[in-house]
Amino acid sequence: MTFWNNPINFIGNWLTGLLTGxxxxxxxxxxxxxxxxxxVLIVFAMTLDIGLVWVERKVxxxxxxxxxxxxxxxxxxxxxVADIIKMVIKxxxxxxxxxKIIYNIAPVLAATSVILLWxxxxxxxxxxxxxxxxxxxxxxxxxxxxxxxxxxxxxxxNNKYALLGAxxxxxxxxxYEIPMxxxxxxxxxxxxxxxxxxxxxxxxxxxxxxxxxxxxxxxVISAIAELGRSPFDLNEAESEIVAGFHIEYTGMKFGxxxxxxxxxxxxxxxxMAILFFGGYGGFFGLEKLAAFGWLNIPxxxxxxxxxxxxxxxxxxxWVKYSVPRIRIDHMLAFNWKFxxxxxxxxxxxxxxxxxxxxxxPGWLYxxxxxxxxxxxxxxTVEILRAHGRKQRSLTPPSPQPLHPSxxxxxxxxxx
Amino acid sequence: xxxxxxxxILTGAxxxxxxxxxxxxxNLLHAALWLVASLFGVAIxxxxxxxxxxxxxxxxxxxxxIAVLFIFAVMLxxxxxxxxxxxxxxxxxxxxxxxxxILSGLVVLILSVxxxxxxxxxxxxxxxxxxxxxxxxxxxDAYVVPFEVASVLMLAALxxxxxxxxxxxx
Numbered sequence: 001m002t003f004w005n006n007p008i009n010f011i012g013n014w015l016t017g018l019l020t021g022x023x024x025x026x027x028x029x030x031x032x033x034x035x036x037x038x039x040v041l042i043v044f045a046m047t048l049d050i051g052l053v054w055v056e057r058k059v060x061x062x063x064x065x066x067x068x069x070x071x072x073x074x075x076x077x078x079x080x081v082a083d084i085i086k087m088v089i090k091x092x093x094x095x096x097x098x099x100k101i102i103y104n105i106a107p108v109l110a111a112t113s114v115i116l117l118w119x120x121x122x123x124x125x126x127x128x129x130x131x132x133x134x135x136x137x138x139x140x141x142x143x144x145x146x147x148x149x150x151x152x153x154x155x156x157x158n159n160k161y162a163l164l165g166a167x168x169x170x171x172x173x174x175x176y177e178i179p180m181x182x183x184x185x186x187x188x189x190x191x192x193x194x195x196x197x198x199x200x201x202x203x204x205x206x207x208x209x210x211x212x213x214x215x216x217x218x219x220v221i222s223a224i225a226e227l228g229r230s231p232f233d234l235n236e237a238e239s240e241i242v243a244g245f246h247i248e249y250t251g252m253k254f255g256x257x258x259x260x261x262x263x264x265x266x267x268x269x270x271x272m273a274i275l276f277f278g279g280y281g282g283f284f285g286l287e288k289l290a291a292f293g294w295l296n297i298p299x300x301x302x303x304x305x306x307x308x309x310x311x312x313x314x315x316x317x318w319v320k321y322s323v324p325r326i327r328i329d330h331m332l333a334f335n336w337k338f339x340x341x342x343x344x345x346x347x348x349x350x351x352x353x354x355x356x357x358x359x360x361p362g363w364l365y366x367x368x369x370x371x372x373x374x375x376x377x378x379x380t381v382e383i384l385r386a387h388g389r390k391q392r393s394l395t396p397p398s399p400q401p402l403h404p405s406x407x408x409x410x411x412x413x414x415x
Numbered sequence: 416x417x418x419x420x421x422x423x424i425l426t427g428a429x430x431x432x433x434x435x436x437x438x439x440x441x442n443l444l445h446a447a448l449w450l451v452a453s454l455f456g457v458a459i460x461x462x463x464x465x466x467x468x469x470x471x472x473x474x475x476x477x478x479x480x481i482a483v484l485f486i487f488a489v490m491l492x493x494x495x496x497x498x499x500x501x502x503x504x505x506x507x508x509x510x511x512x513x514x515x516x517i518l519s520g521l522v523v524l525i526l527s528v529x530x531x532x533x534x535x536x537x538x539x540x541x542x543x544x545x546x547x548x549x550x551x552x553x554x555x556d557a558y559v560v561p562f563e564v565a566s567v568l569m570l571a572a573l574x575x576x577x578x579x580x581x582x583x584x585x
Binding site for chain 1: 448471539543
């Protein structure tokens with residue numbers, strides 16, 4: 001066992017040797033090691049988070065045809081550090097009538113609920129916190145704590161906008177948790193396990209994104225809803241309720257919410273990679289060839305994982321900065337009347353086909369799974385089209401808006 | 416004392432202490448949050464017992480759903496049920512006595528189970544508890560009937576809730 005094959009274990013053994021060499025009892029040394037490991041993991045996640053601030057601002061600038069941060073350091077790379085210094089030295093205000101203890105716990109809990117997810121995030125086959133056999137349910141549980149943090153922030157701020165944001169968050173989270181949980185069952189069925197490592201390894205031959213593209217789509221939508229990002233950012237809708245649940249938070253307390261949201265988005269990009277794109281592995285069997293053995297080095301795997309997670313994160317940003325916020329009744333109707341039934345259909349389809357096709361040769365299995373998803377998707381689109389046509393025939397057509405001067409507008413002239 | 420015992424004692428203190436706070440604080444929202452802390456402590460106890468599934472489900476169901484709905488309901492009553500104002504039922508001693516009676520009854524009951532003082536055997540290595548639980552829930556010689564009956568009950572409750580919540584059409 002060398003450093004390059006199993007770095008965490010190598011360092012762990014070395015530290016255990018060092019600590020027991022100082023005549024510490026083994027039990028105490030183990031506890032110390034756990035504490036060191038947890039600290040390193042949190043520090044790694046939060047350091048990555050600082051980089052994500054820069055990534056997010058640069059990407060949104062590209063989407064909006066701007067340059068983004070470009071003054072401090074090369075390409076504005078030092079900008080997040082300046083932001084942190086600014087936030088730390090800002091005045092820390094606790095509003096009058098706020099529930100002080102809950103008000104101060106909420107931002108910590110919000111960031112904690114995200115960092116908890118990192119415990120099960122496998123960066124490589126040998127670099128991970130813990131491999132829980134209930135990994136997928138753990139994701140849902142950590143999300144529940146995040147909801148709680150937002151409710152606490154909204155209630156304790158003693159502000160009606162904050163409270164409205166919290167109300168909206170609860171209706172959002174409780175609704176979109178359902179398609180999320182149903183969809184998490186699909187990788188479970190395909191991999192026969194809820195362990196995140198097991199799901200990653202089950203995809204060494206074929207990505208689940210190809211076996212069930214509809215599940216991926218529903219997962220992305222419900223993940224964005226769970227993140228509370230646009231188009232589901234009703235909990236902080238700037239144009240309606242100012243900043244929603246974090247309206248009263250200043251300085252670094254706001255910083256915790258902001259950092260938590262960015263890291264949450266990246267983490268869900270990571271889960272997208274793990275559940276549907278093979279995580280740190282998944283090169284369609286390529287990594288088993290001798291010539292590509294270097295793909296199995298943990299540091300290469302970690303690089304692959306972070307790249308895949310960044311692509312997932314980019315998709316989440318892409319949606320956020322392209323799609324406008326939707327109305328709350330539309331959001332709930334979309335969930336209950338569209339996402340939940342579709343998720344149930346996809347789940348039943350996957351469960352049945354997985355049993356029927358499992359004995360067939362591999363390519364037929366993949367073809368059957370992929371084809372069934374395409375059929376379901378086609379039927380869904382047809383149902384939606386029929387529904388849309390019916391709705392349009394019910395409402396009388398609105399008169400065509402005319403350009404004020406009576407001439408055709410710029411766009412029409414071009415056609 | 417092993418590390419596990421220390422964690423158990425700390426968690427037990429958390430569960431009992433926050434449970435006590437639930438019934439003694441006057442602010443309803445604080446009571447709900449103490450309830451969350453107490454339920455979270457129970458999840459830690461499950462985790463110590465290596466019941467991963469139960470621990471996670473405890474958080475998902477009790478904190479993610481039930482406690483959040485509690486808080487949601489309490490938030491809608493904002494200033495009405497705060498510290499000020501008269502308690503509707505100021506009687507404290509009778510519930511405390513009843514609680515003690517139930518506790519002592521449970522202790523007697525548990526102590527009467529044969530072999531309760533023995534340390535449980537360690538789980539065999541490589542046993543997937545989640546898989547075992549899942550198989551037990553759907554196998555005919557285990558719990559499939561109670562499981563299905565509970566499911567039907569839940570469905571009935573769901574239909575009933577929808578019926579009650581739907582406005583009457585005239």
